Structure formats: structure tokens, C-alpha cells
Amino acid sequence: MNSTPRGNRLHIAIFGRRNAGKSSLINALTNQDIAVVSNVPGTTTDPVYKAMEILPVGPVVMIDTAGIDDTGELGELRVRRSIEVLNKADMVLLVMDAGAGITEYEMDIAKRCQEKKLPVVAVLNKIDASPVTALQRQEAKERLGVEPVAVSALTREGISDLKIALVQAAPPSWDEQTIVGDLLNPGDVAVLVIPIDLAAPKGRLILPQVQTIRDILDHDAMAYMVKERELKECIRTLNKKPRMVITDSQAFLKADADTPPDVLLTSFSILFARYKGDLETLVAGAKSIEKLRPGDKVLIAEACSHHRMEDDIGTVKIPRWIRQIVGGDLDFHWSSGHRFPEDLAQYKLVVHCGSCMINRREMLSRIMQVQAAGVPIVNYGVCIAYVQGILRRALSPFPLIQEILDDED
Amino acid sequence: MNSTPRGNRLHIAIFGRRNAGKSSLINALTNQDIAVVSNVPGTTTDPVYKAMEILPVGPVVMIDTAGIDDTGELGELRVRRSIEVLNKADMVLLVMDAGAGITEYEMDIAKRCQEKKLPVVAVLNKIDASPVTALQRQEAKERLGVEPVAVSALTREGISDLKIALVQAAPPSWDEQTIVGDLLNPGDVAVLVIPIDLAAPKGRLILPQVQTIRDILDHDAMAYMVKERELKECIRTLNKKPRMVITDSQAFLKADADTPPDVLLTSFSILFARYKGDLETLVAGAKSIEKLRPGDKVLIAEACSHHRMEDDIGTVKIPRWIRQIVGGDLDFHWSSGHRFPEDLAQYKLVVHCGSCMINRREMLSRIMQVQAAGVPIVNYGVCIAYVQGILRRALSPFPLIQEILDDED
Structure with a gap:
């Protein structure tokens, strides 16, 4: 994950007046307690680009505009710098102190974003000091065009x-997570192991x-x-040597036996857990299976209502x-x-x-909902790899995530 | 085509009374003038299996039941042999002399086929001698359950x-022509060359x-x-060495340059011309482009009405x-x-x-309709390969069909 090229990271420009709490909000989003060094206001109008990880949103670049807030006059330089940042951002986080009003500054940013069709997430910060009223929400929505958080x-x-x-406001291009391409160099060979069984669609893949x-090509x-x-x-x-062997989970044991130990081995399920969600969170979720006790409530959630097969x-x-x-038995809910x-x-x-x-x-929204409730989450693919004892080997392309399996906690 | 394993060939059992003209009908279907050696009636009740090619239907096995026609009594042996043949056939050709009536013999065969859900094509033969009336057709349809030809x-x-x-009555399984698998041995490597261009569907193949x-696997x-x-x-x-390189036509010249000369090279278009139709006929059709003269009428036929792109x-x-x-210009119709x-x-x-x-x-029905009118037919893929001068190389896996390009005619 840390090798994500900067070009692929979601660029979030964070705008707000000096006391809106932009830096502490960035810290809260990234879970970092270390304070971000504040720029001395007025000394620079250059925005600061900070590559960071917002779990489980993924790798982002925060464009911190602390130096170009509205403390100076509505000068030409500030406007130019803001426009420059808007041209580089994929979306905008517009931060306000819930205790302060909405000014021309925020409305100007929101309007420019609208013109550029840049998604905006408006934040009313510091609700510990100033609880937000329904009226305030309504006012923010009318003035900025978006419902504030x-x-x-x-x-x-x-x-x-x-x-x-x-996650919900991120631009469509942000969904374009790579499946495996970021793990391969040009000219690398990836071997794909595909069992042809009765469940495979006839004449298709x-x-x-x-x-x-397609991602490999x-x-x-x-x-x-x-x-x-x-194989x-x-x-x-x-x-x-192939760079990687990717197998259907069904054939994992056979693929493991026939893949040289120094070749990376993973499964389509693992790649798609990462592609479709957040592999790190799901692996941590798998690990929590060990801590379950008989009688615990477990929710099994499916996104669609498919036809249930025998041995579903x-x-x-x-x-x-x-x-x-x-x-022992558990209290399963579906x-x-x-x-x-x-x-x-x-x-x-x-x-x-x-x-x-x-x-x-x-x-990702679902993962975050579950996380917000303090509950671990795993998906079918990662769960199956875990219970079958193949998760460690299947995580070989992701050594940092593999370490989660060894962490004491 | 001649290497089609016998197991894949459509097995057509031909039934009919002694004078219905079964053998001459087989000759007419296979375009062979050489007379099929007749079995001496009565000397054997074993059906004769004859592998042959009915163009453009493809490779078939004709099960000739000349020895088990109805000349003898309705004996138990005859019935047993007939049932045996019906168990081995994919479909039945039931031949009658148009001048003779429909007897219990034909009705019995038709009824057994119906019970076995075997497709039946009923033929009223010898219409040169006995033209068929509407009443006769109606009667045949009522008694046999199928419209006679x-x-x-x-x-x-x-x-x-x-x-x-x-072709229209052939059982569903007959559509399962292989794309390329019959040209490969187990363990062979086929290299597929796929240009990723703007026309390729995003994230898909x-x-x-x-x-x-899938066919290769x-x-x-x-x-x-x-x-x-x-490549x-x-x-x-x-x-x-790979057994074969299969390229998108767009990349043919590059693929040709980078494929060793002793490796077979073809295109998806050529494989699909064979898979979806009859490659031999379509290659002969391509060759006839040379014989066109300015002003000639050419029909360009599309099976669906797709959205026309620029430079369609x-x-x-x-x-x-x-x-x-x-x-020179031609008289194109669409x-x-x-x-x-x-x-x-x-x-x-x-x-x-x-x-x-x-x-x-x-x-295939369309190809036959055009052939019946005495007109050559080519498809887009074979036509493009021909006009671009790559057809000969693209036919390298099909040496017999390649020869058509050299035939004088």
C-alpha cells in the first residue's frame, strides 16, 4: 500500500479559516497523535502536500492550504493560490468552526468547486464546544450547496x-483501484491458476x-x-521466474505445492478483498475469529440476495x-x-x-460503518483463507499486512 | 478440419425403404460423384458408418442403414438394429420416395425419434419424377410430425x-464447435496478443x-x-516454442514481425470465422474479390443493426x-x-x-442461402485479412484451406 505512486493517490485539498482546526482534523483523520507542524501564518502562501493514509479510505495526499487562509485581505495572490490548489485537487474538505458563521470565504470556495465540478465535503468542526443545531445545518446546506458533517x-x-x-463524495476516478498491476513491473510474468470446474460458466471466465x-496487460x-x-x-x-502466482482459492493447496517458495503466491479473493475494500482491516478482522466465544453474536452480511445453493x-x-x-455454537445473524x-x-x-x-x-462505507461501531469485519475470501490456514502464504505480496497475523494484541 | 475426432462429428442416421434413394442422397449431400458402394441387401443388418464432410455443415458421420430397411419382415432383429442406430445418432434423416406413400415403417421411425427427442429431417426424394403436392406435404407433416423437404x-x-x-434441426450440442482447442495438444502454449486500445472495454476483455x-484451458x-x-x-x-500465436487483427503486422517463422500465427478473426461459420467457404469468397468488376453488385450484410461509427x-x-x-466503384447494397x-x-x-x-x-444457414444462389460469400474478418495481405500467414494453422488461395480457377 505504501508503494502507491503519488499520482494515484486521492488528492484532498483542505480549506478553512485560521481557527477552523484544519491541522487537528487531519490528525484525527489519519489517527496520528503527533502534531503536524503548523506553518507560521503569513510566512508562505505555498500549499503543503502531505502523502498519508486514511484508513480504510486508502492513500491520499492532503493539500494543506494553511498558508492561504483568509487572514490577509482578499488579495489577488490568495485567490490565485486557491485556484491553483483547486486545479490539483480531486476533492475539497471545507472546514469551519461550528461556533463561527459561514462567511464569504467559504461560500467563494464552495462556488468555485461547483463551477469546477469538484466534490466538496463541508465540515462543522469543534462540536465539543459548539453543538450544531438543525438551523445551522440547514443554513450551511443552503449557502454551500452540501450537507455539512x-x-x-x-x-x-x-x-x-x-x-x-x-468516500461517498470522492470522484468516480477514485474507484479505479488497481487489482494487481501496482505489484508488477513492466515485463513481469504473472501466472493465473484457474480451475475449470462445474461452477465455471461454460465457455467463459x-x-x-x-x-x-486486463489489469496485468x-x-x-x-x-x-x-x-x-x-501449473x-x-x-x-x-x-x-514469474513475479507472482495468482490462484483461485479452490486450487490454493495444489498451487502452493507447485509454486517455488521464492515466488509470491496469492489468490483472486485476496486481491479482490484489497481491490474492493481494505485488506488490512479485513485481515485484522480474520484474526479476531480466534477471540470469539461460544454464544457470541456474529453477523453474516451479503450485499445482494442471491439464490442460495445447497451447502451455501x-x-x-x-x-x-x-x-x-x-x-461451540455461536449466535449467527444474517x-x-x-x-x-x-x-x-x-x-x-x-x-x-x-x-x-x-x-x-x-x-468501504460498510467497513467504516462496522468499524465505527467498534466491531471487527472480515470478508468471505479472507475468512476462508484464514480458516483454511492459507492466509499467511496468500498475503506474501503484502508483507506489512502479513505482519498483522503475528501481532500480539 | 479433417482432423476432427470422430467423437465430435455430427452423427446422422439415414433411414428409408430400399428404393427411397438413400445412397444417391448421401452422394448429393457430400458432392461426391463417385457412387457409394451399395451393400447387397439382406446380406448384413449391420449399419455402415461413413465419416464425410457436408459443406458447409461440417464433418459428419453418416450412419447408413441400407442393410436394415423394411424389405424383410418386421423382424425382431431389424427393430433391434434400428434402435441401436437411434442410440448412436445425433439426428435422423428419414428418406422417402415422393412417389410412394408414407408407411408404418416411416411412422415407426418418426415415433421412436420423438420418444428419444432425436431431431428428424424428413425428405421426399425423387421430385424430378414425382412432383410433391401441397396435400402430400400436409399428410407427411401430420403423420411424421415434421415438415418434409x-x-x-x-x-x-x-x-x-x-x-x-x-443445420437448423441439428441438436444443440452441435453448436459446440471448438475455437482453437482442436489445434492444440495438452501442455501446448498458445500466445494471445491483445492490443489495449481505446476501443477495448475498460477493465475488461x-x-x-x-x-x-477458456477454450485453450x-x-x-x-x-x-x-x-x-x-510479444x-x-x-x-x-x-x-509456443504452438501458436493468436493476435488481434489490428496488431497482425507487429505480431508477424515478432513471431518466429516456424510458429503458427493466426488471428481471432480467422478462428472465429471458422468457429462461427465455414472458413473454407469464406476464404474461397475472399478470393473471388479479385474477379469483381467495376459496377458489380456487392451485398454487405450485417446480422444486427448496430450503431454506426465514423469510418464504419x-x-x-x-x-x-x-x-x-x-x-473502380461498385454497386454496394446493404x-x-x-x-x-x-x-x-x-x-x-x-x-x-x-x-x-x-x-x-x-x-451457416446464411452461408448456405448465399451458396444456393451461386454467390460467393466472405465475412468481415476474412475479407480484411485478405485485403491487407495477411490472409495467407493467418491461415498457417489450416494448410488445406491455405491451398485454396493458390488454386487456379
Whole structure:
């Protein structure tokens, strides 16, 4: 994740008057307690670019405009600098002190964003000191054109809502997370292991396989596709080591046996957990399965209501595996479709489907909702890899996330 | 084509009483003038299996039941042999002399076929001697359950209609032509060259590419996919020669330059011309472009009415190329959707689309309709390969069809 090229990171410009609390809000979003060194106001009008990670939104660049706030006159220089920043931003975070009013400054930024079709998330900060009234919300909405999010950077109240608002307002291009291309160099060979079984659509490939091939080609690498039975022969035909072997989870053990130990090995499920959500959070969620006790409530959530098959993954297999690990029965609940149950905090774990029918944005919103309730979340793919004991090997392309499995906590 | 394993060939059992003209009908269907050696009636009750080619239906096995016609008594042996044949057939050709009536024999066969859900094509033969009346047709339909085709094996009248009826009645499994798997041995490497251009669907592959990969995997071979820029590097990574390189036509010249001369090279268009139609006929059709004269009528037929793009293939590019070869303007006509124009015989050439929206069966019916009018037919893919001078190389996996290009005629 840390190797995300800066060009792919979501660029969020943060605007606000001097006392709106921009820096403390950035700290709250990034979970960093270390204070960001404040620029001495007035000494520079250059915005500061800070690459950082907002979990689970992903890698971002915060464009901190602390130096170009409205303390000076509405000078030409300030306007020019602001426009410059707006040209470089993917979205704008407009921060206001909930205790202060909305001025021409904020309305000007909001208007410019509207003209440029830049998404804006408006924040009423410091609600610990000044609770937000319905009237204030209404006024902000009318003047800025967007519903504001009420937060306190100090108490962290509302920070989850703000992350969700960021994800939901992010521009369409932000959904374009790469599947595997960022892990490959041009000219690398990725071997894809695809078992042809009865469940595969006749004469076709399933969509994740197709998307992975395309992503590999888009990144100037090469995709070598085989059935699991031909993997050994495939590696034998190559006179250089493949960079990575990506297998269907079904064939993981066979792929593991036939992949040289120094070649990265992962599964489509792991790649898509990362592509569609936040792999780090989901791996941490998998680890929490060990801490479950008989009788704990576990929510199994599916994004769509598909036709249930015999030996269904969500209603039969996953409960069975979790029971085996816990050594007793649990209180499983199920939800499907768009809405989660109201009281998420009652669960000890949420197990979410692979989200093939929802996009990254929606899956991340769901992950954040669950996190906001203080509950760990895992998805089907990561859960299955965990209970089958293959998660560590399947995380070989992601050593930092692999370490989560070893962390004491 | 001649290497089609016998198991994949459509098995057609031909039933009929002794004088119905079964053997001459087989000769008419296969275009063979050499007489099929008749079995001496009564000497054997074993059916004779004859592998042959019915153009453009494809490779078939005719199960000739000459020895088990109804000349003997309705004996138990005859019934047993008939049932045996019905168990091995994919469909039944039931031949009657148009001048003779429909007897219990034909009705029995038709009824058994119905019970087994075997498709039946009923033929009223010898219409040169006994023209068929509307009443006879009606009677045949009522007694046998199918509309009969009236033919004369002698004059070849109705033989095209019979071929179309065969194609249309063939069982669903017959559509399952292989794309490339029959050209590969298990363990072979096929390299697929896929240019990523603006026309490619974002994050996906186009269906023919997906179907080709799947077909390769289904045949225990390996599919190595690269963009045209990486082809050279891809071949360098292999320590054995790929069996075949399959390229998008757009990248043919680059692929030709980077493929070792002793490796088979073809295009998706050529494979799909074979998969969706009859490559031999379409290549012969391409060759006939040379014989066109300015002013000749050419029909450009598309199976669907798609949105026409600028520089559209059917209305702009293909006419331009053909004009350049002919050295003058031609009288182009266009048709789209399900029906061809009535009078096909007026055209000197039919250029058909790649038939991505229709199946093999429908495309073959169309090819036969055009052939019945004595007109050559080519499809877009084969036509483009021809006018661009790459057809010979693209036919390298099909040496027998390649020879058509050299034939004097």
C-alpha cells in the first residue's frame, strides 16, 4: 500500500479559516497523535502536500492550504493560490468552526468547486464546544450547496461519519483501484491458476479473472493462464521466474505445492478483498475469529440476495468453519441487501460477502460503518483463507499486512 | 478440419425403404460423384458408418442403414438394429420416395425419434419424377410430425434447402464447435496478443478473447496473454516454442514481425470465422474479390443493426478496400438484421459481418442461402485479412484451406 505512486493517490485539498482546526482534523483523520507542524501564518502562501493514509479510505495526499487562509485581505495572490490548489485537487474538505458563521470565504470556495465540478465535503468542526443545531445545518446546506458533517477533531466524535462522507463524495476516478498491476513491473510474468470446474460458466471466465488479466496487460506485464494441473508444466516452460502466482482459492493447496517458495503466491479473493475494500482491516478482522466465544453474536452480511445453493457459503460453510474454530455454537445473524441491522455494536464480528455486486466505495462505507461501531469485519475470501490456514502464504505480496497475523494484541 | 475426432462429428442416421434413394442422397449431400458402394441387401443388418464432410455443415458421420430397411419382415432383429442406430445418432434423416406413400415403417421411425427427442429431417426424394403436392406435404407433416423437404438427388433440386434443414434441426450440442482447442495438444502454449486500445472495454476483455482463453484451458493447454509490445519479450521468456500465436487483427503486422517463422500465427478473426461459420467457404469468397468488376453488385450484410461509427467498417472501410482492389466503384447494397434481400443471385459477392450476435447455426444457414444462389460469400474478418495481405500467414494453422488461395480457377 505504501508503494502507491503519488499520482494515484486521492488528492484532498483542505480549506478553512485560521481557527477552523484544519491541522487537528487531519490528525484525527489519519489517527496520528503527533502534531503536524503548523506553518507560521503569513510566512508562505505555498500549499503543503502531505502523502498519508486514511484508513480504510486508502492513500491520499492532503493539500494543506494553511498558508492561504483568509487572514490577509482578499488579495489577488490568495485567490490565485486557491485556484491553483483547486486545479490539483480531486476533492475539497471545507472546514469551519461550528461556533463561527459561514462567511464569504467559504461560500467563494464552495462556488468555485461547483463551477469546477469538484466534490466538496463541508465540515462543522469543534462540536465539543459548539453543538450544531438543525438551523445551522440547514443554513450551511443552503449557502454551500452540501450537507455539512458535524465533527470534533478533539473528541473524535463524527470522524467515522466524515470518512464515510469522504468516500461517498470522492470522484468516480477514485474507484479505479488497481487489482494487481501496482505489484508488477513492466515485463513481469504473472501466472493465473484457474480451475475449470462445474461452477465455471461454460465457455467463459468469471469476471474477476477477466479483470485481473486486463489489469496485468494494462500495466505492461504478461498474464500466463493455466489450469491447476498444468501449473508445474507452465513454470517449467518459463526461463525466468514469474513475479507472482495468482490462484483461485479452490486450487490454493495444489498451487502452493507447485509454486517455488521464492515466488509470491496469492489468490483472486485476496486481491479482490484489497481491490474492493481494505485488506488490512479485513485481515485484522480474520484474526479476531480466534477471540470469539461460544454464544457470541456474529453477523453474516451479503450485499445482494442471491439464490442460495445447497451447502451455501454464507449460511452453511462459514458458520460451520467458525464453529469449529470456536469449539461451540455461536449466535449467527444474517442480513442481505442494502442495509445493515441498526445495532451493529451488539456483534463480536461481521463477516461480509465478497461484494461482487457492490463497488469499492460502497464496501468501504460498510467497513467504516462496522468499524465505527467498534466491531471487527472480515470478508468471505479472507475468512476462508484464514480458516483454511492459507492466509499467511496468500498475503506474501503484502508483507506489512502479513505482519498483522503475528501481532500480539 | 479433417482432423476432427470422430467423437465430435455430427452423427446422422439415414433411414428409408430400399428404393427411397438413400445412397444417391448421401452422394448429393457430400458432392461426391463417385457412387457409394451399395451393400447387397439382406446380406448384413449391420449399419455402415461413413465419416464425410457436408459443406458447409461440417464433418459428419453418416450412419447408413441400407442393410436394415423394411424389405424383410418386421423382424425382431431389424427393430433391434434400428434402435441401436437411434442410440448412436445425433439426428435422423428419414428418406422417402415422393412417389410412394408414407408407411408404418416411416411412422415407426418418426415415433421412436420423438420418444428419444432425436431431431428428424424428413425428405421426399425423387421430385424430378414425382412432383410433391401441397396435400402430400400436409399428410407427411401430420403423420411424421415434421415438415418434409422436397428434393431430387438426381437434379440436386432442393439439396441446399435440405442442408439448411439439417443445420437448423441439428441438436444443440452441435453448436459446440471448438475455437482453437482442436489445434492444440495438452501442455501446448498458445500466445494471445491483445492490443489495449481505446476501443477495448475498460477493465475488461472482449468476449472472443475470453472464449478463446477458456477454450485453450478446456483443452489442457496454456494461454499466455500479452500486449503486442510485449510479444517479443514473452517469447523470450519461454524455453519452448509456443504452438501458436493468436493476435488481434489490428496488431497482425507487429505480431508477424515478432513471431518466429516456424510458429503458427493466426488471428481471432480467422478462428472465429471458422468457429462461427465455414472458413473454407469464406476464404474461397475472399478470393473471388479479385474477379469483381467495376459496377458489380456487392451485398454487405450485417446480422444486427448496430450503431454506426465514423469510418464504419461495413459502410466505409470495406467498400473503400474493395474499390481499391477492383480499381473502380461498385454497386454496394446493404442489409441488416434477420433477413437477406430476396434476390441474392443478383450479387457477385456477399460480405457478411463477423456474426457476433448470431450463432454458428444461423451463420451457416446464411452461408448456405448465399451458396444456393451461386454467390460467393466472405465475412468481415476474412475479407480484411485478405485485403491487407495477411490472409495467407493467418491461415498457417489450416494448410488445406491455405491451398485454396493458390488454386487456379
